[in-house]
Amino acid sequence: MDLANDSFAEYHIGVVLGTKPATPVEFWIAVERSYPLQLDDTVWTSTKIKINGKEEEVKFYGIVDLVEKSYEGLNFDSDMYHIRDIPVEERHVAHVKITRIEPEYFIPPQPNAPVFLARGDKFQKTIGADTMKRKVPAGLSLATHDVVYIDLDYIDGEKGAHVSISGISGVATKTSYGIFLLHEIMRLKAKEGDRTFCALIFNVKGEDLLFLDKPNRKLFELYKDSIELWEEISPEIKSEFIDVRRGFSVFPVNFYAPPRKNTKELKPDVSQRDESSVSVLAFNFFDFAKYGFLDFVISDEENENVKALAYFISEGLQAMAQRTEQKYKNLASEKKLNFVETEEVAVKKDEDRKIKNIYDFIRYLERIFSGTSRDNLIRHEDIAKHLHPQTMQAFLRRLNNMKTFFGNIIREDVDGDIFERVVKIKPGTINVIHIGNLPEPAQRFVVGSILKTIFRDQEMEGSSKRKVIVFLDELSKYAPREGRSPIKDILEDIAERGRSLGVILIGAQQSASTVSKKIIMNSSIKIIGRMSPEEVEKSEYDFLSTEMKKRLITARPGRVIISQPEVFAPIPVLFPFPFWATKKDEVFEPQDKKSDLGNFSYVQEE
Incomplete structure (x- = not known):
């Protein structure tokens, strides 16, 4: 939370330190002893210079990524036992990673220059949001609870594409965060008037994603504080989803599952969701x-x-x-x-x-x-x-x-329109493909077959009529770092050429170091949740500071770090508890089944 009174933004909370070098990419602050400066706080300072005889003010914006306190005047650790008898000075300093210089004169800040909190418009400048023509809310700043944004131009193909999400299974919020980004991209594009986007989600674990069209009861019973956080992120999310008890049903969501084994009946192999609401996925x-x-x-x-x-x-x-x-x-x-x-x-x-x-x-x-x-x-x-x-x-x-x-997937009692319905996704539609109950060879077959067909169709038809967002978890299983395979070739092709063809990949994995380099390198947006100590030291995370790496090892669920091209420092954000159900026991069931929970929709009637 923001520990500062609003008036603190008007006064300096320290000065640029003069005992450590300041550079165009970083500087240190001698922090006012009375001010509780936090990690992830955003600050700014300025320096006046003369250019061609004209004085200009250069402003530096940045994020605090290290805060230290110690005593000066002590020689030994044991001196602490005699602290009352030794003249000491408290040292309170913070390290700042510069994210923006305005105008762009790459000079260092001036030592002893006053440093201020960056709030309001200055916060938006610090995270680069003021230059984003189109932006997706990505969460809240851990320090200030200001909204942090991702530049939509680097997701939907305008300037870049693809999202890579890494983190330990179960605590890194990978799937929830990826699904949220996917939905927000579609929602915001639809509000822009672009109704060409559709989505393909592969459910690879259990039946968890077969309920994302339902509201999450735990949000209203156990995590009510998250409702306020969602409102801070976007009042529209609260009014259009949470208040009317919606999951992702603002868009048509179609569910597909392979047929049951050892039976001639063509019924979806699901045990938790009503099979009448799930279509069969099969090939002839x-x-x-x-x-x-x-x-x-x-x-x-x-x-x-x-x-x-x-x-x-x-x-x-x-x-x-x-x-x-x-x-x-x-x-x-x-x-x-x-x-x-x-x-x-x-x-x-x-x-x-x-x-x-x-x-x-x-x-x-x-x-x-x-x-x-x-x-x-x-x-x-x-x-x-x-x-x-x-x-x-x-x-x-x-x-x-x-x-x-x-044997149960490729069968003769299946018409061609079954597979076609899966791959011919209509714009403004989300298709969820449940493959969690298939053995791994069959999972690879289904994922490869569907992606190959969609990519081929986009090559033939272009991106003007349809753009497809693909969410695929456990990406390292389909596109591992080493070796070659047809499915890896397709995923690498999507990473390299998908942007121009209207295919956007949101890939999630426990460790980026085990995924194809081509995919990681071509992902404009990188998101990292909780990491193992061994993984976080890999070269894929060299853009993180030592302090951030330490924090990732113990990061709580709902905390992720976002790296994007036009923000020169990774930003830690808070992501609230999902408003959509992530498993069956989270489904909100209204007492009045016939009550109207709202009729808002972004999808045009045909």
């Missing part, structure tokens, strides 16, 4: 073949021969899908095409040439690999000329394992 074999999803079936650890074989077969499947689509145009136009047709020479009936599921696919490859059948699209002799029979058998073993992981 035509989608699998046409879009080259076989790439995401093979593990990153596979040898290069197996990967090469997978690539060859994937190309053959895409050719099959193309010919099948031309032959069965009516089925394709009605989204009823759920198979591909082979060109096996020995098979006479069209029905016997159809591959409808994984099991058909494996049997087909067994015939091709053994040489008992011949197909002009995937030829045995082309494979045998370059690869050993053991490689073919290894590939078949992987596909047999695939039945266990993907």
